[in-house]
Amino acid sequence: MTRNSSWLLKRYPTGMPGPDDFLLEDLPAPAAGPGELLVRTLWLSVDPYMRGRISPAKNYAAGLKIGDVMRGGGVGEVLQSESPGFKAGDIVQADDFGWQPMTVISGKTAMALDPAAAPVQASLGCLGMPGLTAYFSLLDVGSPKEGETVLISAASGAVGQIAGQIARIRKLDPVAVAGSDAKLAWCRSIGYRAGVNHRTAADLADAVAAACPQGVDVFIDNTAGPIHDAAMSSLNLFGRVVIVGTVALADRFGQPDLGLRHLRRILVTRARIQGFLLDDFVQSYVAARAQLLAWYRQGLLETREDISSGIDTAPHAFIRMLKGENFGKQLVKL
Amino acid sequence: MTRNSSWLLKRYPTGMPGPDDFLLEDLPAPAAGPGELLVRTLWLSVDPYMRGRISPAKNYAAGLKIGDVMRGGGVGEVLQSESPGFKAGDIVQADDFGWQPMTVISGKTAMALDPAAAPVQASLGCLGMPGLTAYFSLLDVGSPKEGETVLISAASGAVGQIAGQIARIRKLDPVAVAGSDAKLAWCRSIGYRAGVNHRTAADLADAVAAACPQGVDVFIDNTAGPIHDAAMSSLNLFGRVVIVGTVALADRFGQPDLGLRHLRRILVTRARIQGFLLDDFVQSYVAARAQLLAWYRQGLLETREDISSGIDTAPHAFIRMLKGENFGKQLVKL
Secondary structure, three states, X not given: OOOXXXXXXXXXXXXXXXXXXXXXXXXXXXXXXXXXXXXXXXXXXXXXXXXXXXXXXXXXXXXXXXOXXXXXXXXXXXXXXXXXXXXXXXXXXXXXXXXXXXXXXXXXXXXXXXXXXXXXXXHHOOOOHHHHHHHHHHHHHOOOOOOOEEXXXXXXXXXXXXXXXXXXXXXXXXXXXXXXXXXHHHHHHXXXXXXXXXXXXXXXXXXXXXXXXXXXXXXXXXXXXXXXXXXXXXXXXXXXXXXXXXXXXXXXXXOOEEEEEOHHHHHHHOXXXXXXXHHHHHHHHHHHHHHHHHHHHOOOOOOOEEEEEOHXXXXXXXXXXXXXXXXXXXXXXX | OOXXXXXXXXXXXXXXXXXXXXXXXXXXXXXXXXXXXXXXXXXXXXXXXXXXXXXXXXXXXXXXXXXXXXXXXEEEEEEEEOOOOOOOOOEEEEEEEEOOOEXXXXXXXXXXXXXXXXXXXXXXXXXXXXXXXXXXXXXXHOOOOOOOEEEEEOOOOHHHHHHHHHHHHOOOEEEEEEOOHHHHHHHHHXXXXXXXXXXXXXXXXXXXXXXXXXXXXXXXXXXXXXXXXXXXXXXXXXXXXXXXXXXXXXXXOOOOEEEEEOHHHHXXXXXXXXXXXXXXXXXXXXXXXXXXXXXXXXXXXXXXXXXXXXXXXXXXXXXXXXXOOOOOEEEEEO
8 A cells, every 4th residue: 555644634723723633644545536637746735715624614615524634725747647638747736635645636627737837836826826816806806096005914925925016017006014024025025115014013003004105095905803904094095905815813713803893994985895705706717827927927926935845744834824934825845 | 133043062972972062052143155045944954974073083074173063964945145046935955054043054065945846854865865875875886686685774764764665666675674663664664575673682693694584685784883793694695785874883983893803704705895975976966866756756765754843952863863763864843
């Protein structure tokens, strides 16, 4: 039997997930059924939405059951294809990779990659889910007009780093919120005009106001929590707030989030707050991917990855990403 | 000197306004300057937005200073016109009536009424600001589709009673939230399908869920507070929440509202929360007024007024409206 060290969900975390919520087990190598691909995992992606998947609470992402193999985005090499569109040796990206060296994915949602076009792991970052999320959340839901100030939380993360650069390309005025001065320095180097360190600011609302002297027109909210409150206090008339992620709530998932409410401010500013889910834009993926790839090949999109090595490190990589300890798109390389 | 008993703002209320926040003084009868009209007040309107006007907090309505005559919507008869479009004897409606028997208003924003078309005070209700608010908040911002469930708070109030009937006319499924069984019975009689009594429900979220078995597609939020929370817990995918008023916060104006936050739910449902201010729709007033008048004359819009008599009662009428003790559009008849 081939050794296939696989991470299982041991229990639903009640607060911030910890290493003990996961269990590493040697499973038999899986076999591809009709329409499936057996794949050797090269890269795994850990993303904030996966916090919702390991919760019994109703969510948009299909939930995992206790004892299931952890699943998420990945890139791998096809070892055996039972799906007509693929053959052994193909490099593919999909959203249903198990956290394991050999995994079986569906041929229906897998996408073949051209390793000559871009590093294959870019399909998990700027050319994949995070890049598309940045693209549609900013340009479609955010409806920005040239010159408007766009505040972006988790600004150096997988989504934020692309959103900030798209804002720069589209002649907007991007302002970063991130958790360290090093992250903010890098954000400035890729085109953010200013930045706020949410861990060291004496008063977060004052810091956002100082960084956004014209106020905030569009807020790409990847975090919720106190950063949301600070942004709301600088929101301009007819401001648009796109709720892309709630990673600041990762430690209290499924429990009520109590705090300041902003309905009066929403009324007075006639703000629009809108929830975002990438799946709703599937009809436009092809065009958006082509635009992102064009920008990437023109050198207009820089990317930064934070790479963790080996299947053993997958839970650690996931947890540090939830805590904001990563610097750039968090990946696991096998 | 003609006696002109006028209500002045004595101080900014810190919580729910009380009678002692206002002062009745005999002022000299005012005189109309160029472009102005001297008017004998027939009706005064008290509306939730006026809570914001007697606060030092930044707001959309121009604030009053301590000692100013209280101002709001009214209907009156022109005694003297210094504005070319009006003459003595005209019946006019405007938003800048003083709380006084004789008042001076601007000819620029006054509107002449045809007493034969509808009772003149309808210009303060179904054919005026509240009716237009119901019209645009539901049909424009709410973007309802036929058959969708529309939950409306303060459902028998000035805005709610019209919103519910427009929803009925447009073949939506209107559900009322109001503060007494008598109000809910009347709401059903004008076309609401079901209702929730927010003062007696054991669990407000459960009561909303039971009244909206298909969930809530559009929520016309006239109150904020716990009713907002209950509506959010039944909100459907792609639900629309229109923040029209925050009367439940009248007792804590300018102070933070603390409680449940719904960002996770907004994300998961891809809800859209949007602040509403009638002024933004001024370009479309003429068409909307014509539609409301047509429905009114066809007998499709019933109205209910709660009338307080005499200038002495103006603060009392205002305060009971803020507390939800009125039943129907609150007016003061002089």
